[in-house]
Amino acid sequence: MAHATFTSEGQNMESFRLLSGHKIPAVGLGTWRSGSQAAHAVVTAIVEGGYRHIDTAWEYGDQREVGQGIKRAMHAGLERRDLFVTSKLWCTELSPERVRPALQNTLKELQLEYLDLYLIHWPFRLREGASKPPKAGDVLDFDMEGVWREMENLSKDSLVRNIGVCNFTVTKLNKLLGFAELIPAVCQMEMHPGWRNDRMLEFCKKNEIHVTAYSPLGSQEGGRDLIHDQTVDRIAKKLNKTPGQILVKWGLQRGTSVIPKSLNPERIKENIKVFDWVIPEQDFQALNSITDQKRVIDGEDLFVNKTEGPFRSVADLWDHED
Numbered sequence: 001m002a003h004a005t006f007t008s009e010g011q012n013m014e015s016f017r018l019l020s021g022h023k024i025p026a027v028g029l030g031t032w033r034s035g036s037q038a039a040h041a042v043v044t045a046i047v048e049g050g051y052r053h054i055d056t057a058w059e060y061g062d063q064r065e066v067g068q069g070i071k072r073a074m075h076a077g078l079e080r081r082d083l084f085v086t087s088k089l090w091c092t093e094l095s096p097e098r099v100r101p102a103l104q105n106t107l108k109e110l111q112l113e114y115l116d117l118y119l120i121h122w123p124f125r126l127r128e129g130a131s132k133p134p135k136a137g138d139v140l141d142f143d144m145e146g147v148w149r150e151m152e153n154l155s156k157d158s159l160v161r162n163i164g165v166c167n168f169t170v171t172k173l174n175k176l177l178g179f180a181e182l183i184p185a186v187c188q189m190e191m192h193p194g195w196r197n198d199r200m201l202e203f204c205k206k207n208e209i210h211v212t213a214y215s216p217l218g219s220q221e222g223g224r225d226l227i228h229d230q231t232v233d234r235i236a237k238k239l240n241k242t243p244g245q246i247l248v249k250w251g252l253q254r255g256t257s258v259i260p261k262s263l264n265p266e267r268i269k270e271n272i273k274v275f276d277w278v279i280p281e282q283d284f285q286a287l288n289s290i291t292d293q294k295r296v297i298d299g300e301d302l303f304v305n306k307t308e309g310p311f312r313s314v315a316d317l318w319d320h321e322d
C-alpha cells in the first residue's frame with residue numbers, strides 16, 4: 001500500500017474536535033495494568049504533566065484508583081469540565097439491559113457524574129465467568145443494534161457526552177453506521193509504527209470518526225519493543241527527543257489522539273512534551289516504512305476457540321481484513 005501522508009494534520013494541535021463539537025485532548029494517560037498505582041499516576045499526569053485526558057475501563061480493575069486520582073487533582077484546583085475521562089463497557093455487559101447499570105457502576109467507581117466518552121470495549125459478548133481462552137458457549141451472540149441504542153440513550157440522558165467503539169473492523173463499523181442515530185464519535189484502535197492499521201484510519205477519517213491510538217509505544221509485557229527499534233532510536237537521537245516522544249508524536253501527526261501508559265513520573269511528563277516540534281516528512285515516512293506489521297493485542301486469548309467457535313481464529317475476529 002502507498003504510504004499514507006498525514007503530516008499536515010495534528011502537528012501541534014493539543015486537541016481534536018469530535019463530531020459532537022466536544023474536544024478530545026490529543027494526549028491522554030493510559031491506565032491498563034496500573035493497579036494500585038493508578039491514583040498516583042493520574043495525579044502526576046494531571047497536576048505535574050498537564051494532562052487533561054485519562055483513559056480507563058471497568059475491565060482494568062483500577063477505576064476506583066483512577067477516580068481517587070481525579071478527585072485529588074480536582075482538589076488541587078481543577079474543574080471537572082477541564083478533564084476528558086474515557087471508560088469502556090466490558091464484554092459481559094454487551095446486552096441492552098446491562099448497558100445502563102454497567103455505566104452507573106463505572107460512574108460510581110470513578111466518583112463522577114458523567115463520562116466524556118464511553119466506548120464498547122470489544123465487539124464480542126462474553127458469558128459472565130468466561131474462561132481464557134473461551135470454552136464452548138462462552139462467546140455469545142452480540143445484539144450490536146440493541147446495545148448501541150442503549151449507548152445512544154446514555155448520551156441523550158447526558159450521562160456520557162460521547163459514545164464510541166474499540167477494536168472494530170471496517171465491516172463492523174459499516175454495520176453500525178447502517179443503523180446508528182448517533183455516529184460513533186471515536187474509534188479506539190491499536191496503532192503504532194509496528195501496526196499502522198491504515199485501512200481503519202482511512203475509513204474512520206472518511207466518516208469523520210476520530211481515532212484514538214492505543215498501545216502507542218507497542219504495549220507492555222509481551223508487547224513489541226518499539227522503544228528500542230533502530231529507526232525509532234535513530235530519529236529520536238537526530239531530533240534530540242526520546243523514543244517514547246517520537247512514538248507519541250507519530251500518532252499525533254497521523255491525526256489520532258494517543259494514550260501512552262506510564263507509572264513512572266518522569267516518563268509520564270516526557271510523553272506529553274510533544275507540542276512544540278515536528279517529525280520531519282522524511283523521518284515520518286521512515287517510521288511509516290517499518291516492516292513486520294503485526295497486532296500486539298489480537299484478542300486471541302479472550303475470544304478464539306479453535307474447535308468450537310464461533311470465532312476459530314484471530315482472522316475471524318478481525319473479519320479477515322488484515
Ligand code: NDP
Nearest residue numbers: 030031032166214215216217218219244260261262263267
Ligand atoms: P503503551 O504502548 O502505552 O506502553 C506502555 C509501556 O511503555 C509500559 O511498560 C511503560 O512502562 C512503558 N513506557 C511508557 N512511557 C515510556 C517512555 N517514555 N519510554 C520508555 N518506556 C515507556 O501500552 P498500553 O498497552 O498500556 O496502551 C496504552 C493505553 O491504551 C492502555 O493503558 C489503555 O488505557 C489503552 N488500551 C486500550 C485497549 C482497548 O482495547 N481499547 C487495549 C490496550 C490498551 P512504565 O509504566 O514503567 O513507564
